[in-house]
Amino acid sequence: MSPSTVTVDVREGIATICFNRPRSLNAITADDYSAFANALRDVDKRDDVQVTIWQATGNWFCAGTDVRSVGGRLTTNTLRDHFLESRIFAPALIMDAEKNEKFSDTPSVASASVDRNYYHDAELELHDPTAANESLHRGLKARQISMIALGGAVGTGLIIGTSTALPRGGPLGLFLGYMFIGFVCWMVMCGLGEMAAYLPHSKGFAGYATRFVDPALGFALGWNYLFKYLIVTPNNLNAAGVVLTYWSGARKVPKEAWMAIFIVFIALFNLLGVRVFGEMEFWFSSIKVITLIGLLFLGIIIDLGGNPHHDRIGFRNWQHPHGPMGHYLKAQVHEESLSIFLGFFAVLSNALFAYIGTELQIPAAIKRTFWRILVFYVGGVFVIGLITPSTDDLLFTATKAKAGAAASPFIVATTLVGIKTLDHVLNAAILCFVLSAANSDLYIGSRTLYGLAVEGKAPRIFAKTNRNGVPWIALITCLLFCLLVYLNVSSGAAKVFGYFVNLVSAFGALTWISICISHIAFMRALKAQGRSRDSLPYKAPFQPFGSWFALITTTIILFFKGFDSFIPWKVDTFVTSYIAIPVFIVFFLGYKFYYGTKFIPSEKVDLTTGLKAIDDAEQAFLAEEEAKGPRSFWGRIWDGM
Template structure:
């Protein structure tokens, strides 16, 4: 609205009677606020405010001096003065009354009521709500709107009319007098010491204020007549919590520079069904078949599958209630003990520092089925580069890649199960109806393991079955990917329950169906099966390939090997994703260096991705040891890490349910209720603990490292257990944490932001669908 700038007139608030630094500081703060207020209400040009998010404190008070105010639908206002124990400032005691009326002004200033954008529009405080997808788009829309409205108007006339309006208001309430009156009142409040005490309590986390401040002060561009108020868009409801129970970073997601919710519902659904299916099912099932026999293989996968589903259902209940960006460890921190969250976070991180390397090693094994002339490290390096690039392209690209890869995996698994049944029923080149032939002696129904070492047939059969539990555990781990992606999922309250329900389908159709098909067409005594730690280079990576080769089907074995290669790359891709987000979540909580919280404009935690990517070079261990031995190392480590993870998830859910009960919150009010609870978590926790406890691992899961003794296998079998206790006990000793009482567990912080974000998404989605054609809606559903 013309050239020039604001001329700030210093309105003094009287002499400083005390020579103390405290009184001088109070005087300067009050004088500065007085000067800013005077600069606004005395300005001759048209002042425009554009609210692209929440506004509070002095920035909210200043708004009353603007001529035109525009806002996005998500914007809201709250002054916060009575909570902080300070007086009204910025001329709000008069300007708010003028703009919204005495009744609404009393609610906002005295009762500290928060006004939404629609409420501000209804009471006349703002002029218009302008929906926009980004801050830049909003500012552009405001500018275009003003250009259109001011087109053809005479600037001098506009300024003259504004002057008359201000003069009339000034005659009613002398602005200089109001300004000074508020300034003296503010000085008196600060002199009382109450505001200082309130700020001190807030700083000590003894009191969390209902409207958590972030960027409260605004940037002003008075030279061109526009004033843009930039405020943080995430202000939270935080109830009273014990100082010893939590640190601030334990509860609140970062306000800026955070992950983006870029995973759509279709991404989540497909990832839930096929995202974690990888080498555990397709390759290690051969090891389980040899050791446990066909019946032992099916029973082992069925039993661990039940534990997996109960654990993931419990995790889904917590993730749907609070889909934060801290990963699994965040739930243990909040609902149980920060020390437990710290230990789980680092154990889970270690798991996914190892997992991508294990998957890439598996890809090398797959390639050796075709040729052993190319060194395996060449394949390893190629796949490392591919997986890292896919992760660096951002969450949207990751979602699309995993969507299509998971889709191909699902189609492949369904085809393999169907093919296995057809082969078994005689639909093969030999026209041999196999039936349950391989469930009979000498191939079944149960296998035997370490019979020559234990010299007891019954014990060797039991050991064979027990070894399938470790193999099955290795196959199922990674299923928690659904909850890890919660922090980047759109509409998580709807997509997470849907994804958890899809887990049931994945377990009881794909996993159980696949191992059953394998047990029908592959004899457990076949020398062509890939067995961890003992197979030669070039052995068939999957028992499915063995079954196809045994009945004389040509070419198809190569097609299946290519599919299995896809499985391994997809699993490595998702493992690297989980590892980077776990490291990011630890850094957000202050439990890892803050450098890992760095994200780019796409919300990609690129530092965390690169650091986790470095550990994929562990797969080059296959240069010195055989790839089968390195595969066995991976199975041992990941199985142990996985059991600890599941055990802690189940315990965190038990604590979550106890907190709900203690605080009078019904589980019926949750977005998703896990089935079979609370008994499911109470069952899954001790079972996971027993599978992975030191005694049980000594007797069972790690027993084969002694026959004969193998140092590498021994270390990888037992290392995760003492590592977990070192992290857990070390953190408790260092920070003196304790188990959080159920009545003191924080079930509130961060939930309000997610609720509001969910509401906005639903409204935008409805608006988007309303504009879609019937055919486009049908395609979207499909």
């Protein structure tokens, strides 16, 4: 083995192996591969040594390889011949016949007849993952992560999106629709939770699609997830503009000025780095959680008569003006029963938008997220249906919406019962709510684009970071999409909000569908390889039937969610409702045909690589928690939340 080809450095139980010369896969010769294979095989025979690969991205390895960042290096565990027969060596077998003949001198490596059929390796440049201009900084504190996770369980769809759903579905339709989609959402999360508990990794949903289904699905899902955040950020900025229009003074300032202020606001906090972002989001999320809890209690008090009019509302709004169900598009369809059904189906689409993003709570706590869905979403829409008339003109999406119409049904309710000043306080809290959502969405979007670039699935330029560890080129790119918010200047905030809801819910539905497909493939692989679900660290209820139910339901909603674009025909609504589907298909098929990937048979899915490292990490964590001693009373309360 030539020292100019491969370097092996063993220190304190860690063996570092790296190529010295080549900067791209094409520059690596068959002899280089052979030298690397021999070095890795020799080192990997030692159980007391952990192997790290220097100057490589995750895309070097097959989907079954556990690759994680450890001190800037990429670590592989329990690889052995499986690793040698996978992605890193596949190019040597397929680049040209001459290299293939040379490489066949190494039988164990030349037998790469399995993984290379399902995993490809694009001609990626090698890079040092610790390069100063291509690394993120970790600066979030435990309290910040906890509060952001708690606040992130609920988005603007509940606070503002219900202003659209309530007139369409009525109070009962709103309640039933959110409860139904809440169950679908929980099934998606349970499936994701099983995979995440069994094999946690940093590549998120796309990583499971790549490992269990097809790398092409992982690629399409990664970009689909990015598109969602490129759209949801301007959507939240638009929602902030809607919140502002409740105040007459704010309406005197041009919309363009407010939009510019909001964009600069979120840009500055993202550019200052993760520490500043984390602290701001901690306080914003605190306001969000306090606001949500306060709104629920306030709504119950108002309904029971605790208002200036001493009017006990009860279920009055479920009876007038036309019963508990909405009558959507009644003038067009001329049938009351069909109008009620269309109103309920419209609520399902709106509820899907509201729940999008909840999957980010995985794998923190499935049970906790279930109760958050039940209390915040289902409980929230139930209270809204009690205290807010579905036909009131104060709703900003009402047919005859008044100037200064409220963005949230909660504000409408406080205005109608004559609670002075409180509506302004709540409106200010909701403004913080939506700006927090826009800020965090921009953060996630820029990091998603950065991650795609690091994995070689997007141009490498997006992996550039500044001295604060901010992927500034990715951030600026995402900020450019925020300019879409200026559509509300000519089209109106309510109409633009509808466009964004259509797009975000479509991208979100495709994410849920992909997660369900990945989980179903995971379940099939377990069965094909003789593994029992009882051995899983987390065994979700109703599975795998729950994933099938969520897959079928979400697919139906995705394909029929734009029905109102046909009654009457509206090109803009049709495009925004369905454009995500062909985009996803193009990315999936384009990647599949270009790289020749194949669906991974159940018996070939890798269910073992990386498990030992995960078990070791879990044991270390449990030992650390045990050393801390029992939690205090308030600590247990916080954990429960």
